[in-house]
Amino acid sequence: MKQDEIEIRVRYSETDQMGVVHHANYALYLELARIEWLRKLGISYKKMEEEGVGLPVVSLSVNYKIPILYDDVITVKTKLKQMPTALVEFEYEIVNKSGQILSTASVILAFLNMKTKRPTRPPKYFLEALKN
Numbered sequence: 001m002k003q004d005e006i007e008i009r010v011r012y013s014e015t016d017q018m019g020v021v022h023h024a025n026y027a028l029y030l031e032l033a034r035i036e037w038l039r040k041l042g043i044s045y046k047k048m049e050e051e052g053v054g055l056p057v058v059s060l061s062v063n064y065k066i067p068i069l070y071d072d073v074i075t076v077k078t079k080l081k082q083m084p085t086a087l088v089e090f091e092y093e094i095v096n097k098s099g100q101i102l103s104t105a106s107v108i109l110a111f112l113n114m115k116t117k118r119p120t121r122p123p124k125y126f127l128e129a130l131k132n
Contacts, residue, residue: 002130004037005077012070021068027060030092030107033076037090041129052114053123058087059108066102073097083130086111086119 014025038045048055068074074094081089092105113120 002037002041003077003079004033004040005075006033006036007073007075008032010068010070010072010074015070019070021070023062023064026062026094026103026105027057029074029076029094030060030078030090030105033078033092034090034107037078037080043126043129048123048126049114051123053120054112054114055088055109056112057107058110060105061107062103062105064103066096066100068094068096068102074102080130081106084111084122084126086121088122 008029010021014021014028016022035045045055074096077093077095079091081091087108087110089106089108092103092107093101094103094105095101111120111122112118
């Protein structure tokens with residue numbers, strides 16, 4: 001399935017008193033990677049929302065293997081697990097410059113009709129972008 005990766009330099013504000021990335025920031029890193037994954041496919045999250053389709057998180061799981069520290073440069077690798085239905089699932093690896101896996105994660109999101117607050121199918125252009 002489609003894959004992408006982005007680099008992020010850990011900022012001081014993302015760490016705790018020990019200089020280790022606070023666990024809440026992992027969700028932000030995954031979101032940044034997912035938004036860029038979509039953008040590189042030509043899919044605008046903003047456009048989807050303007051058309052009344054949201055993508056709320058249904059499930060988020062992170063496995064912490066090695067701490068990420070202040071000023072580390074990490075690569076977040078994003079992979080679509082399977083073709084989406086009303087749900088879309090992403091798998092992630094966060095690695096350091098040496099390619100060492102620091103953490104793995106998965107996120108499941110639901111396509112949501114923002115007016116009715118009910119699950120819906122992905123927009124046609126979303127599925128078409130994945131086929132190209």
